[in-house]
Amino acid sequence: MLTTTANYADLYLFPSKLQIATLTVAYLCVAIFLLFSSSLLILPIALIMCEKLYDEYLNSAIYSYRLQGHFRLSSAGEVYYQQQRGSVSHIRPLTRWLIIFKVEGLSHRWIIVWRDSLSERHYRHLKMFTYLYFSPR
Known part of the structure; x- marks a missing residue:
C-alpha cells in the first residue's frame, strides 16, 4: 500500500x-x-x-504498539496519521534502522519508524522521500 x-x-x-x-x-x-x-x-x-x-x-x-496505522507525509511537511493532521517540525534519520519524526498537532508528538515497521521497499522509499524533501541543503 x-x-x-x-x-x-x-x-x-x-x-x-x-x-x-x-x-x-x-x-x-x-x-x-x-x-x-x-x-x-x-x-x-x-x-x-x-x-x-x-x-x-x-x-x-x-x-x-500504538505507533501503527495509516501514515501520509507530504512534501510540505504535513502529516496525516491515525485520522489526525499535524505538521512535521523535525525529521531525523538516526541510523539506517530508524527515522524519528517530531510532529506538532498530533496526540503522538514523536513518530518512530523502524525498519521493520514497513517492508524493505517501503522503508527505502520513505527514507529517500525524507532525504529529498527534508534534508538540509
Whole structure:
C-alpha cells in the first residue's frame, strides 16, 4: 500500500518487533545493573527501582504498539496519521534502522519508524522521500 509521488508518501505502519526487542534489552540491562551493583542494605531500594523500571518498560511497549496505522507525509511537511493532521517540525534519520519524526498537532508528538515497521521497499522509499524533501541543503 505504498504510493510515492512528487507530493507525498502514503504508507501503513506496523508495530516494530525490533523496537520491542531494543526496549527489552535496554531495560533488562539497567535492571541487572541495579541488582548487581547494590549491596544487601540497598537491595530493597534497588528492587523498588526495578519495579518502577518495569512499569516504565510496559508504558514504552504500549506506546510502541500504538505507533501503527495509516501514515501520509507530504512534501510540505504535513502529516496525516491515525485520522489526525499535524505538521512535521523535525525529521531525523538516526541510523539506517530508524527515522524519528517530531510532529506538532498530533496526540503522538514523536513518530518512530523502524525498519521493520514497513517492508524493505517501503522503508527505502520513505527514507529517500525524507532525504529529498527534508534534508538540509
